[in-house]
Amino acid sequence: MTAYVLELRQRFTPLQNRYDVVGVDAASAETPLGYAEQKRFSLKEKVTFWSSADRSQVVFTLGARNLFEIAGTYDVHGDDGRPLATISKDLMSSFLRSTYKVEHAGSPLVGQERSTVQAILRRALQVFSDVPWFLPIHFDFTDPSGAVVLTIERQMKLRDVYRVTVQDASLDWRVPAALAVTVDAFMNR
Numbered sequence: 001m002t003a004y005v006l007e008l009r010q011r012f013t014p015l016q017n018r019y020d021v022v023g024v025d026a027a028s029a030e031t032p033l034g035y036a037e038q039k040r041f042s043l044k045e046k047v048t049f050w051s052s053a054d055r056s057q058v059v060f061t062l063g064a065r066n067l068f069e070i071a072g073t074y075d076v077h078g079d080d081g082r083p084l085a086t087i088s089k090d091l092m093s094s095f096l097r098s099t100y101k102v103e104h105a106g107s108p109l110v111g112q113e114r115s116t117v118q119a120i121l122r123r124a125l126q127v128f129s130d131v132p133w134f135l136p137i138h139f140d141f142t143d144p145s146g147a148v149v150l151t152i153e154r155q156m157k158l159r160d161v162y163r164v165t166v167q168d169a170s171l172d173w174r175v176p177a178a179l180a181v182t183v184d185a186f187m188n189r
Contacts, residue, residue: 001167002165002167003166003167003168003169003171004166004169004173005023005024005025005163005164005166006021006022006023006024006033006163006164006166006173006176006177006180007021007022007024007030007161007162007163007164008020008160008161008162008164008177008180008181008184009021009022009159009160009161010159010160010161010184011159012159016037016038017037017038017184018035018036018037018038019034019035019036019037019047019049019181020032020034020035021033021034021035021036021049021177021180023173032052033059033173033177034049034050034051034059034060034174034177035049035050035051035052035053036048036049036050036181038181038185045062045063045064045072045074045185046061046062046063046064047061047062047063047181048061049061049062049174049177057079058079059079059174060076060077060078060079060084060174060177060178061076061077062074062075062076062178062181062182063075063077072088072089072182073086073087073088073089074086074087074088074178074182075087076174076175076178078172078174084104084105084172084174084175084178085102085103085104085105085175085178086102086103086104087100087101087102087178087179087182088100088101089101090110093112096116096119096120097112097113097115097116097119098112098113098119098139098183099111099112099113100112100139100141100179100182100183102141102175102179104171104172104175105172106143106168106170106171107143107144108143108144109141109142109143109149109150110141110142111139111140111141111142111150111152111179111183112139112140113137113138113139114138114139114140114151115138118137122137136153136154136155136156137154137183138151138152138153138154139151139152139153139183141179147167148167149166149167149168149171150164150165150166150167150168150171150176150179151164151165152164152176152179152180152183153165160184162180162183162184164176164177164179164180
């Protein structure tokens with residue numbers, strides 16, 4: 001049963017990515033939850049989500065742990081600086097399908113690309129060409145028992161839109177929102 005749904009909507013500008021996080025209820029009514037701008041070409045990634053574009057109140061931050069790292073690790077902090085989660089790319093498992101590990105207040109989660117075939121085809125295309133991947137990329141995040149806790153599905157639209165469906169109501173919405181940004185950043189979107 002779905003506990004809640006978010007959408008991460010990316011807007012492209014020449015020097016930065018802009019993200020909007022929106023809560024979507026069962027009647028498709030939307031509630032703005034956060035806004036962020038990510039500078040491109042920065043040495044150490046950090047994204048601050050604000051309650052609105054006026055940047056008056058921080059909602060959460062997502063920041064790279066190190067300057068240079070083959071398998072990135074990101075820390076998610078709440079508005080009060082309290083750690084909410086750590087997201088890391090599992091380099092070995094990611095050779096076939098991109099894989100992420102999430103440590104948070106609940107049980108750990110592991111997220112993988114849903115389609116092994118698409119993942120392999122995408123990697124093959126990237127070896128021979130600089131053409132961006134045009135098909136949707138979907139991720140399933142599971143708990144240690146294998147139960148799906150959340151899914152991230154890239155929608156087929158002109159701009160990147162990620163629909164995040166969360167099954168566990170106790171999972172702070174900022175963690176799935178940060179996961180969607182991380183997936184977008186790691187997939188070089």
